[in-house]
Each structure stands twice: as structure tokens, then as C-alpha cells.
Amino acid sequence: MPSALVIGGGLAGSEAAWQMARVGIAVDLYEMRPDRRTPAHRTGWLGELVCSNSLKSDADDTASGMLKRELRALGSMILEAADRTAVPAGSALAVDRDRFAEEITRRLQQHPLVRIISREVTRLPAGRPLVVASGPLTSEALAEDLAAQLGQENLFFFDAIAPLIEADSLDESQIFAGSRYGKGAPAYLNCPLDRQQYQRFYDQLVAAETVPLHSFEGDLFFQACLPIEEMARRGPQTLLFGPLRPVGLIDPRTGERPWAVVQLRQDNTQGSIYNMVGCQTRMRQPEQRRVFRLIPGLERARFLRYGSIHRNTYVCAPRLLDPDLSVRGRADLFLAGQITGAEGYVEAAATGLLAGLNAACRLQNRPPVLPPETTLLGSLCRYLATADAEQFQPMNVNFGILPPPGKPIRNKRDRRKWMIRRGLTDLDVWTRKEGLHRRGEPGTIAQKISGLSGSGAKLLREHGQGL
Numbered sequence: 001m002p003s004a005l006v007i008g009g010g011l012a013g014s015e016a017a018w019q020m021a022r023v024g025i026a027v028d029l030y031e032m033r034p035d036r037r038t039p040a041h042r043t044g045w046l047g048e049l050v051c052s053n054s055l056k057s058d059a060d061d062t063a064s065g066m067l068k069r070e071l072r073a074l075g076s077m078i079l080e081a082a083d084r085t086a087v088p089a090g091s092a093l094a095v096d097r098d099r100f101a102e103e104i105t106r107r108l109q110q111h112p113l114v115r116i117i118s119r120e121v122t123r124l125p126a127g128r129p130l131v132v133a134s135g136p137l138t139s140e141a142l143a144e145d146l147a148a149q150l151g152q153e154n155l156f157f158f159d160a161i162a163p164l165i166e167a168d169s170l171d172e173s174q175i176f177a178g179s180r181y182g183k184g185a186p187a188y189l190n191c192p193l194d195r196q197q198y199q200r201f202y203d204q205l206v207a208a209e210t211v212p213l214h215s216f217e218g219d220l221f222f223q224a225c226l227p228i229e230e231m232a233r234r235g236p237q238t239l240l241f242g243p244l245r246p247v248g249l250i251d252p253r254t255g256e257r258p259w260a261v262v263q264l265r266q267d268n269t270q271g272s273i274y275n276m277v278g279c280q281t282r283m284r285q286p287e288q289r290r291v292f293r294l295i296p297g298l299e300r301a302r303f304l305r306y307g308s309i310h311r312n313t314y315v316c317a318p319r320l321l322d323p324d325l326s327v328r329g330r331a332d333l334f335l336a337g338q339i340t341g342a343e344g345y346v347e348a349a350a351t352g353l354l355a356g357l358n359a360a361c362r363l364q365n366r367p368p369v370l371p372p373e374t375t376l377l378g379s380l381c382r383y384l385a386t387a388d389a390e391q392f393q394p395m396n397v398n399f400g401i402l403p404p405p406g407k408p409i410r411n412k413r414d415r416r417k418w419m420i421r422r423g424l425t426d427l428d429v430w431t432r433k434e435g436l437h438r439r440g441e442p443g444t445i446a447q448k449i450s451g452l453s454g455s456g457a458k459l460l461r462e463h464g465q466g467l
Helices: 011-021 063-071 077-086 097-110 140-150 195-207 228-232 285-293 346-365 376-384 412-434 456-462
Strands: 003-007 026-030 054-057 092-095 112-116 129-134 158-161 164-166 188-193 260-266 274-275 304-305 308-311 328-334
Touching: 003 011, 003 346, 011 026, 011 077, 011 097, 011 112, 011 129, 011 346, 054 063, 063 077, 063 328, 063 346, 063 376, 063 412, 077 097, 077 346, 092 097, 097 112, 129 346, 140 328, 188 195, 195 228, 195 285, 285 304, 328 346, 346 376
Parallel strands: 003 026, 003 129, 026 112, 129 328
Antiparallel strands: 054 092, 158 308, 164 274, 164 304, 188 260, 260 274
């Protein structure tokens, strides 16, 4: 039976392993936790989320929502697990993190073709197709080997995670529930600040003591995930147009829009944990308690997890990767997840799905599969392979990476709807042509990729539609 290796049990590695196993490929999935911890993870489960429990918008008219529709159509195990463990979050898809990770772990543990090995990999193994999905917290030893083999200049980046707060430590008399512009259910708790309260918070935030970066780390942050104190140092108005923007929110106690708002997002099914939206930070822990407790409603907040800075390793994809996520000149080596420069949880799962499919293709001596460039999955992978290498930074999916309509469409909403309709139509044609799985429809990806028969076909029938 053909076999492959996957390094990393996050969203990308878990998805890659699942996609290979469901077409009859035996997979050894290496995950160094729980034997070796990272600064951000707290469990040994596969697919553990660390920065947020939100997988962003699930609305049909958003880029994130479009990518989710693509992944559901392709039979993404990560999206199935997310849908099963979702918690209220308005138009966003947010999950109970523990149940989500448990679901992913259970599925892979129970699959007869997946062997989970809790051991750190320090060097890239040879001899079998390999998907490296070691994530933003790639161990130092493996990062050194990657740098030696792929180029030292391609591997630095850092970001931060936001604090978690115990729900019953909040002062509900100062907080109101609501979503901006009243869209969807009131999925957030909002801590309003008047002008004087904001100025006090701002002054203490920019003066707070932070954890110093190591000399080798530099001062590099992904612009979409800046520490809140770094944003504040750009000027007192920065937060008011960023994570603390009050637009679309009315305090029911005053009937007016607050000067600023700190939003809290439910982090688990029980609603006992809340995430401070946009408040990722590298302040020292005593400073986090002092500064964040200046926010109305958080005066007695109990922090279940403090914000922290952590390394985010990624490669300069335009120099290294082909659109099928294989490393140029090394057809058996694939990269997936945030190490490719695809930024975001759903993007990580998406690249894991495609890398897994193409590793399976490689094992069966088949040509690689690549979704149409009119889809977000296809355009994201093409972007990674073709972006300006000198200016390359991690990328979330967005409508800007899609080919524009053939004829100008002035209205932005209409233009996006047109691109979504085009992409999903092209995806449908492509999946039928390639024989790729679509939820609720007969047929399997193995018919085109693996050519399974006998026991392999039986395993596919049992596991191809999900456990």
C-alpha cells in the first residue's frame, strides 16, 4: 500500500493526512506535542486553535465565506469538524476549541490508515512523499534543517495572541451585547469607553512594559495581527479605526455611539470564556492585568490565558513553491499551512487539503490537481507561487487575488457576488471533471487519483464520507 508522511498536527497537517487516508494512502502523522510543548498550545490534541476560536465570516458574500463553501464542496474534514462544534458568533464561524480539537483528533485516531506519532521531527526525512505542515511554531531544530535545505533568508516572522477572560468575572452592568450595525445575532459583548476612559487606557497602554524580543527575532509583525500596543504607538486614533472602532454600535444605556469599544467574543460552547478581540499583545503579564482592567466591565477580569508573542515561521513561497504547493525541484516535498505564507486558520486547512491531494497524486504517478484561478483556493495557491518575492508577506484570502470580471462592474457588492458565482460555478465544473468528492454526491476523489480497488475501495467507502 502506498504511504506518505505528514509533519505537523495542526489544521493543515490534519487535513492533509485525512485527504490522503481517505483515498487509500497510509499516512504517518508526526506531531511533537504533547511530548514537547510550544509557547502557545496547551494540549496535545490535533487541530488545537491558539490565536482565536473564530474561523472568520461564514457569510456568503465574503471572501472567507466563499473559501469555506469551496472547502465544504471538496469534503474538508476541518470544515466538517467546525460545523459540528460551532458556537454562536453572528455571521462568523466560531467553534468550541476543545470540542473542535477533540473531534479532529478522534477522526484521525480512528482512521485505519493514519498512524499518529507523538515525536519531534528534527530533519526532513527522505524516501516517501512528505507534507511539511509544522505551522508557525516550527521547532528550532526543524526550522534549522528547513533553512539549510530551502534557504536561511526565507524563514522569519512573529505575531501575538489575545488574552482569554473568565465570563463570570465580567461586570455585565457596564457591558452590552450586540453586533456592528445589528447584523446577525448579538454575538459580541461590548465594553464601551468614553473619551476620558479611552485616553487613560491609551496612555497606560503605550507606556506599558513589554516582553523584549530576542536579538535574533527582529521587529517583524504581520500587519493584520499587530500587538495592540504596537498599533497604539502609531497614534491615538489608530485603535479608534482598528480593533476599538465603535462604528455600527449603539450603547442601549445612552442611545449613543461610544467613543471606543473593546469587543469580547465567546470562546466555548458554554459561554464561560471570552476572547478579547484584537487585543493580541506582548505586554508582560502584570501589565496586562493592570492595563486591561482599565476597560469598563473588566475591572475584576480573571485571565485564563494571557496574550503573548510567538514566532511564526514561514517561507518565501514565490521563490520556493509551485501552485500545487510542491517545492520546486523536489516533487516529493509539499508545504502546507501557515509555513507557506497562507495566513489564517481556514487558509491553513485549505492548503493542507490541496497538498494532501497532490501528495496522493504524486504517489499514484498522476498529474497534480489545482482548482481554477477563479476560486479562492486556486488563486491563493497561485498567489503564493507568483507574488513579488522581494515584497512577499503572509496573505489571507480576499477578493483582490481573484481575476477581475471580464467587464467592469462598478458596484462593489455586485462585483463580489459575480466573482463568487463565477468561482463556485467553475469549481463545480472542475470537481466533476476531476472526480473530486462533493458532499452529498456519489463519487470519490479516489476514482481519478488513486484507482483503488478491493480492500482500498472498502476503506474508502467506510471512511471517504467522514466518520
